[in-house]
Amino acid sequence: MKNELENIIKQGVARAVAQEALREELDSVHDELVREGKIPQQHKGRVIAMWPRIAAAAAVILLAIGFWWMQKPAQGTAIYAAHFEPLSTEVVSGSKGAEVDRKNGWVAAYNQGDYKRASEALNRCLSRQECPPFYNVYLGIAYLEQGMVEAAVETLVPLTEDSGLFIARRNLARYYLSLAYVQQGNYALSIEQLDAILASDNTNNPYYKKAKALRDELS
Amino acid sequence: MKAIYEPAYLAILRHVSANSGHEHDAKDMLHKAWEVFERKIADPVFKLTVPAEGYLLGVAKRLWLKQLDQKRKINVTSSEVPDAPEEEVQGDERENAIRRVVELLAQEAFQVCRKVIINFYRGWSMEEIADDMGFSGSDSAKSKKAKCMKKLRAICRKDPVLLQLFDQ
Helix, strand or coil, X not given: CHHHHHHHHHHHHHHHHHHHHHHHHHHHHHHHHHHCCCCCCCCCCCCCCCCCHHHHHHHHHHHHHCHHHHHHHHHHHHHHHHHCCCCCHHHHCCCCCHHHHHHHCHHHHHHCCCHHHHHHHHHHHHHCCCXXXXXXXXXXXXXXXXXXXXXXXXXXXXXXXXXXXXXXXXXXXXXXXXXXXXXXXXXXXXXXXXXXXXXXXXXXXXXXXHHHHHHHHHC | CHHHHHHXXXXXXXXXXXXXXXXXXXXXXHHHHHHHHHHHHCCCCCCCCCCHHHHHHHHHHHHHHHHHHHHCCCCCCHHHCCCCCHHHHHCCHHHHHHHHHHHHHCCHHHHHHHHHHHHHHCCCCHHHHHHHHCCCCHHHXXXXXXXXXXXXXXXXXXXXXXXXXXXX
């Protein structure tokens, strides 16, 4: 029985390893299809069952009343898509933490567009204080690209405040925070961040031009 | 993979949503069904007689109904059970024992050990495991891995489900 149990344990472990690899692959396919808009994004709430059609019809009427509110974020999403460009990891390559970055894997995941894995790795790295606080900008971007706008705002806001970052880097955080606000349809807060960039930044900085273009569109 | 995933997920989502489920349940059922599918297609005797997405839907439906039944959310009568490969969900004794080991590995209290064991068998070096888990070094990771395997063996030897399967 002992040998048989040992074999079963080995096979169980091998099965768990294979399942883990398959799950990661399926998660990545799932996220990709969500990003492409081919399958719906996962919500925390319950999916509406088929039977309460009358309740659904009432909800449609309420939605129609609040339609103009819906326009803003939808429009915001389009503006976001037109202006978003991921921050290059070149900004931090060759820094002291380059070896940590390589082992941690966030750079590879981020550059492959696997933002879920990138945010997990960045969270791990930041919580252990192995990565500099500036990397929160990449974490914020990773959240934005996963549609986790509130998490992006929470991550980016501290960097735009008295974060001890150089102004140029603080302005990078401001730019992505302004995009997060655009996603939320909160243009006033977005403009506030953009104005701060335009007031402080060097006009040769590419993010000055990006901020200017976005500011002009929001005006 | 994407070409199969998309229609299978949407079909499972419709079914699960109509039966007290959420989107995350649909995703979970599809992933579990896919695990069954991967095992089956590795078997040379197995012949797929329906489209892959239909097969996945069938397995996912049965898994979902089984889960609902376990949670006693609804009473499922046999007439409501759709056509699906029953053997994929039931399995033989050996298969059940392997599944039980996988379940024991997935237990909440075993998560640190699970990660160490899985990453080791995925070919990570002890340095990488130590780095990922925040251990002090490769020796510490090596010792943790040995302890975890010992713990897993001990849990398995005492597990009533495995004992019952071996008694038969």
